[in-house]
Amino acid sequence: MGEKILIYHLRDVVKTRETEGAAFRLRVPSLQIALGEKIALIGESGCGKSTLLDMLAMILQPTEVGSFRFRPERGGAPMDISELWARRKYNRLGDLRKECIGYVMQTGGLLPYMNVRENMSLSRRLLGMPSDGTVEALARHLGIERHLNKLPGLLSAGERQRVAIGRALAHRPSIVIADEPTASLDPIAAERIMSLFIELVEELNITVIIASHAWRHIERLGLRRLSHQSQRLKDGTTESIVTG
Amino acid sequence: MRRIFNILRLATRDYLHEWQMSGCFVLALAAVLGPMMVLFGLKFGIVGSMLQDLVQDPRNREIHPVTSGHYKKAWLDQLSQRPDVAFAIPLTRSIAATIRLKSNSSPRILSVEMIPTAKGEPLFEPGAAVPVKIDEIVLSAEAARKLNVKVGDQVDGSLSRRFAGHKERVHLPLKVVGVARPRAFGRDGAFVTLAMAEAAEDFRDGHAVPDLGWKGDIIPDDVRTYPGFRLYASSIYDVSSLRDELAAQGLDVRTRSEDIDIVQRMDHNLTFVFWAIAVIGLFGFALSLGASLWANVDRKRRELSVLRLVGFRTGDIVWFPVIQSLYTAVLGWGLAALIYQGVASTINRMLGGQLANTQEVCRLLPDHYLIALGLTVGSAIFAAILAGLRSARIEPSEGLREI
Numbered sequence: 001m002g003e004k005i006l007i008y009h010l011r012d013v014v015k016t017r018e019t020e021g022a023a024f025r026l027r028v029p030s031l032q033i034a035l036g037e038k039i040a041l042i043g044e045s046g047c048g049k050s051t052l053l054d055m056l057a058m059i060l061q062p063t064e065v066g067s068f069r070f071r072p073e074r075g076g077a078p079m080d081i082s083e084l085w086a087r088r089k090y091n092r093l094g095d096l097r098k099e100c101i102g103y104v105m106q107t108g109g110l111l112p113y114m115n116v117r118e119n120m121s122l123s124r125r126l127l128g129m130p131s132d133g134t135v136e137a138l139a140r141h142l143g144i145e146r147h148l149n150k151l152p153g154l155l156s157a158g159e160r161q162r163v164a165i166g167r168a169l170a171h172r173p174s175i176v177i178a179d180e181p182t183a184s185l186d187p188i189a190a191e192r193i194m195s196l197f198i199e200l201v202e203e204l205n206i207t208v209i210i211a212s213h214a215w216r217h218i219e220r221l222g223l224r225r226l227s228h229q230s231q232r233l234k235d236g237t238t239e240s241i242v243t244g
Numbered sequence: 245m246r247r248i249f250n251i252l253r254l255a256t257r258d259y260l261h262e263w264q265m266s267g268c269f270v271l272a273l274a275a276v277l278g279p280m281m282v283l284f285g286l287k288f289g290i291v292g293s294m295l296q297d298l299v300q301d302p303r304n305r306e307i308h309p310v311t312s313g314h315y316k317k318a319w320l321d322q323l324s325q326r327p328d329v330a331f332a333i334p335l336t337r338s339i340a341a342t343i344r345l346k347s348n349s350s351p352r353i354l355s356v357e358m359i360p361t362a363k364g365e366p367l368f369e370p371g372a373a374v375p376v377k378i379d380e381i382v383l384s385a386e387a388a389r390k391l392n393v394k395v396g397d398q399v400d401g402s403l404s405r406r407f408a409g410h411k412e413r414v415h416l417p418l419k420v421v422g423v424a425r426p427r428a429f430g431r432d433g434a435f436v437t438l439a440m441a442e443a444a445e446d447f448r449d450g451h452a453v454p455d456l457g458w459k460g461d462i463i464p465d466d467v468r469t470y471p472g473f474r475l476y477a478s479s480i481y482d483v484s485s486l487r488d489e490l491a492a493q494g495l496d497v498r499t500r501s502e503d504i505d506i507v508q509r510m511d512h513n514l515t516f517v518f519w520a521i522a523v524i525g526l527f528g529f530a531l532s533l534g535a536s537l538w539a540n541v542d543r544k545r546r547e548l549s550v551l552r553l554v555g556f557r558t559g560d561i562v563w564f565p566v567i568q569s570l571y572t573a574v575l576g577w578g579l580a581a582l583i584y585q586g587v588a589s590t591i592n593r594m595l596g597g598q599l600a601n602t603q604e605v606c607r608l609l610p611d612h613y614l615i616a617l618g619l620t621v622g623s624a625i626f627a628a629i630l631a632g633l634r635s636a637r638i639e640p641s642e643g644l645r646e647i
Contacts, residue, residue: 050641050645054641054644057553057641059552059553059639059640059641059644060639060640060641061639090557090558091557091558091559094552094555094556094557094558095555095557096555097553097554097555098554098555098556099555103553103554105644108546108550109550109553109644110550111254111258111547111550111551112261112547113254113257113258113260113261113262114254114257122554123554123555125250126246126247126250126554126555126556128246151261167554
């Protein structure tokens with residue numbers, strides 16, 4: 001494999017949020033994620049997992065940045081994401097999301113007016129990729145082949161999450177970010193879908209970051225766990241620190 | 245191009261998927277726009293055409309001399325050159341201005357009044373035929389009905405006089421070149437050239453009319469004078485100044501200036517009332533359309549955030565509500581037009597018979613439909629762009645996490 005390529009390289013990234021007087025701060029002194037790595041972000045809900053994931057997915061602007069570099073391809077040069085934010089290059093960020101990132105939300109995120117096949121093909125269509133059976137093969141893998149022509153509203157919660165996973169993978173992104181993808185499911189279904197998910201990203205050689213509140217679930221799947229600690233400061237601010 | 249096409253496809257699919265919600269928006273729009281169109285139809289139908297007719301009714305522009313006098317043709321020609329005068333023509337003595345008409349298709353012999361006319365006759369419809377040659381006439385509707393003739397028919401005109409102690413009658417074939425509209429002249433009448441009216445007067449006076457081969461005394465050489473004239477101002481607004489000017493020349497005239505004042509005041513007041521209602525209605529219409537579109541974009545914030553998450557650009561996202569509001573605007577307008585058609589035809593059927601004229605009480609021109617469409621689409625796009633920009637401005641992560 002040779003030299004380790006860092007897909008994410010963050011230093012001193014801070015996001016501050018103020019909601020009804022209670023201030024919250026997420027601090028990332030240093031974070032390095034290599035291409036092909038499988039990362040787990042474990043913590044209670046409300047500790048800033050989604051905040052970090054949204055920053056990594058480039059849909060949330062950091063408050064302060066030391067440096068934020070993104071290198072989605074082995075051959076490419078690292079990109080300065082903080083500069084894109086600062087220079088308001090939102091369309092460039094949108095294009096990066098479209099090409100390089102797949103995102104699985106805790107629930108929802110599917111378009112209710114498109115059937116399963118169209119939902120899964122959404123990013124592929126945006127990128128002008130051909131309908132070459134990729135989506136169908138993926139659906140077969142995920143066990144939702146028979147639902148391809150149904151609207152998401154007719155599916156169970158577990159099936160919808162499978163569709164969401166399928167959509168995040170269908171355009172072969174460099175990285176898939178999943179925010180508690182199985183939290184809304186029963187434990188048995190959750191475990192099965194999580195294993196399937198990890199199996200697929202390994203097979204497709206896609207970097208993955210999964211946030212979860214239960215380590216137990218994913219311990220066996222061979223993920224690297226990010227260090228995460230929360231503390232309450234004297235001024236009442238809750239500070240969360242993530243490193244890894 | 246692909247991006248726009250993708251957005252168009254998604255927006256259309258969403259609109260169809262939510263057909264119940266979309267239907268409600270269309271109905272809400274039509275419910276406001278439909279009555280607005282009926283209101284405008286009534287304003288245009290009643291205030292517009294009826295008042296316009298009152299204002300343009302030639303009888304309101306007419307100026308009569310009170311007493312008969314000795315008017316010269318040169319003076320009247322001069323008068324008719326003025327920009328505030330639409331039409332001026334001398335009148336011959338009324339006692340001499342009758343003629344008996346007989347047609348082949350009716351047994352009746354009709355005695356009709358002759359009214360001298362010329363090009364630009366204000367009582368006729370614009371562009372209607374006027375007699376040019378001495379043997380051409382335009383019959384009043386009443387006379388044409390009684391004689392049972394139509395345009396192109398020939399009638400026999402005859403004049404009689406007592407000359408040199410015995411009764412004499414001359415006949416003249418006349419060609420009907422037109423039938424005047426009913427309100428031009430209510431009685432039995434024939435619009436003729438001034439030459440014809442003069443010939444009849446000369447004949448009755450015992451003079452010869454060489455052009456028509458009627459014998460008699462030689463006409464004296466002095467300048468002909470007329471006992472009256474027909475004078476029409478260019479518009480009702482010119483009537484009072486013309487009246488004052490003629491009065492200054494020592495000529496007493498009768499006008500309908502008081503009626504005109506009333507009509508003008510009514511026109512003014514009704515126009516104001518209708519504009520007040522229309523402005524309030526338009527304001528409410530724009531507000532209701534804007535509010536519903538704004539609310540719709542707010543409702544869809546999460547879905548729009550999902551689109552941004554998968555990489556749609558901010559500029560593309562704004563198209564989503566714009567396309568949908570365009571559908572609402574066009575469909576709502578179409579429905580409103582249908583509502584209007586139904587209401588307008590009912591109103592016209594119920595009230596149409598009570599009107600003297602055959603015009604419609606409630607009517608809109610194709611232009612008005614287009615204006616309504618333009619206004620609707622314009623305000624819909626404006627509201628959708630505002631709402632779309634607002635939802636595009638929030639960070640996508642914020643919209644995603646909303647419950």
